[in-house]
Amino acid sequence: MSNVINLAEHQQAVWMAYVTAAKRAQESGRMEDGIAAGRAWRRWLDLFMTPEQREAIPAKVSA
Numbered sequence: 001m002s003n004v005i006n007l008a009e010h011q012q013a014v015w016m017a018y019v020t021a022a023k024r025a026q027e028s029g030r031m032e033d034g035i036a037a038g039r040a041w042r043r044w045l046d047l048f049m050t051p052e053q054r055e056a057i058p059a060k061v062s063a
Contacts, residue, residue: 011047018044 018040025033046054 014040014044014047 018037021033021037021040025037
């Protein structure tokens with residue numbers, strides 16, 4: 001078994017996780033689902049951010 005990850009497949013999987021989470025949040029209207037969608041969006045953005053960009057974002061955002 002190979003440890004090589006196909007980058008396009010990984011990106012597609014992360015994108016679909018966001019799409020699924022966002023759809024769930026829209027349908028349910030639940031805050032918890034919205035938070036999950038936000039976390040999925042952040043994982044998507046992380047694929048394209050430099051380490052410096054990641055460090056510039058606060059770990060927690062207060063309301």
